[in-house]
Amino acid sequence: MNPYPVIVVGAGPVGLAAAAHLAERELSFLVLEAGDRPAAAVAEWGHVRLFSPWRYNTDSAAARLLAATAWTAPDPERLPTGDELITGYLRPLAGLPAIAPHIRYGARVAAVTRQGFDRVRTAGRDEAPFLVRLTSGEELLARAVVDASGTWTAPNHLGASGIPAIGEAATDRIAHALPDVLGADRDRHAGRHTLVVGSGHSAATTLLALAELAEQAPATTITWAIRAGGAARTYGGGDADALPARGKIGSRLRDHVDTGRVRLVTGFFTHRVTTTGDGVAVVSRDPYGTEQTLTADIVVNATGFRPDHSITTELRLDLDPTMGATRALAPLIDPNRHSCGTVPPHGVDELAHPEPGYFAIGVKSYGRAPTFLLATGYEQARSVVAALAGDWAAARDVRLELPATGVCSTSEPSTPGAVGRGLATGVSGGLLTLPLAGGDCCASRS
Incomplete structure (x- = not known):
């Protein structure tokens, strides 16, 4: 033996x-x-x-x-x-x-x-x-x-091409996924502009927490940047989700985007990060070379x-x-x-x-x-x-019964003119959820 x-x-x-x-x-x-x-x-x-x-x-x-x-x-x-x-x-x-x-x-x-x-x-x-x-x-x-x-x-890099964005390692204005926005990290976000990059449940969880913080600290502003052409994949199946809490994450996030509390920027491919005098500038370069720039006080890397x-x-x-x-x-x-x-x-x-x-x-x-x-x-x-x-x-004798998401496909282009599914860049992990102070609930990961 x-x-x-x-x-x-x-x-x-x-x-x-x-x-x-x-x-x-x-x-x-x-x-x-x-x-x-x-x-x-x-x-x-x-x-x-x-x-x-x-x-x-x-x-x-x-x-x-x-x-x-x-x-x-x-x-x-x-x-x-x-x-x-x-x-x-x-x-x-x-x-x-x-x-x-x-x-x-x-x-x-x-x-x-x-x-x-x-x-x-x-x-x-x-x-x-x-x-x-x-x-x-x-x-x-x-x-x-x-x-x-x-x-x-081992979080993914902020850079959309799978490698670090230019300047990513040189700034202290990039936060790890799932900051405690309503608790220990509140002062870093309250009354400031946060850019969340990523389209998975970790991104959604942070965005919902920031939206709640904005109700308490009205000067708080939120931008959400994703590579996909739309956010249907992140919004999920709503009432069709076998896990009601997971369905509510997407529904609540969609409401915040529709009302303007969260500004959604699609087709954003992070390429370069530059620290400015009072914040950080994040430059997107899409597969065709077109650039756009977002500025914020802090960036949350929720790319998985x-x-x-x-x-x-x-x-x-x-x-x-x-x-x-x-x-x-x-x-x-x-x-x-x-x-x-x-x-x-x-x-x-x-x-x-x-x-x-x-x-x-x-x-x-x-x-x-x-x-x-x-x-x-x-x-x-x-x-x-x-x-x-x-x-x-x-x-x-393997048996596995998982709760369906209620979403079987999306048709959002991830690049201009392309046809795809708008893949999530974050990680659900089976654990992440909504912020604690948000009342009813949440996300999933290990």
Whole structure:
């Protein structure tokens, strides 16, 4: 029997779900978390309320382990905030006797490879343990690696061409997605002009918060810039959305645009950023070379996130060249083809790489696709752990029921004269929602 543990990278919702399944199956495991507490990334958007209710946000194995304690399950129809997700679920889960001794905090992974093998060498490779090196220099051996490290620390560039906009790195007037507009970051936005770039749920969430702030501080102005020719994709399915809170996000945002509270600028392709005396100028250059300029006090980069595969460059990964997901999973989640919120059930087979024993799960598994939901990650964790336990029947019995968005396609051109779907540039992640003070609710991500 292999003497090494399964190493799970990340103690967020999906990493802890993997730990729960490993614990249930009595497999040796170790969770490596870069932060100083469970779900450290979630804590950074703790002010945001999820648009998916509790019933979509708890893992089955985790719930079973917690049910054996004094834990009280949340109301399955209630919409938690990020902070509530931590306090009501993730922190108690991480503190269970079956899991807590197997988590190491402050353990940031620098590289994952095979002991004694670079990417080229083949003979005997599959029998060699994985070598996981931490930034501290410590090295650990593993029988398998489940990477649930997420994408929060790897936001997309503001530049529309996938690379940083000229001058992007030189200004301090660009904020990360999901600033706490109504709380800790209020003074940075109240009475000022904020430009939000991006068309996903993170952008919508920030725009709704800014609109509420503008009611309290009337001098607050808001501009929303997207590459698409229209915002129908962001507005979503409204009443047709199976998650009412998600439908309300788009409906409320459309109302703010229609009334002029939020100024919408379409066909905007960020190319250059220049700090001015009292703000920042953002220049768009579309595919035909036409330029336009927007000025603001601060820019919120809500253009989404991307997976960082730099720690696994010596592993044999088969990544789709477009999505950055596995080649088998990519066509199932490609937003160029799918926009209904329906993702076919998938598990260990679709997540497998030519490197046996390595799996990326959770939002990282989706590459650049912006449609991940926590329920998807939980089923991924269950399937992968079943396979690691040798229970292939359970591993391949994959079941996934996701709430439809009510939007199956749009016909908005993303460039002048073009025909396309006006793809979202932000990340929904299954968590983001409306701002807390907004009364009824919200977004979704991991």
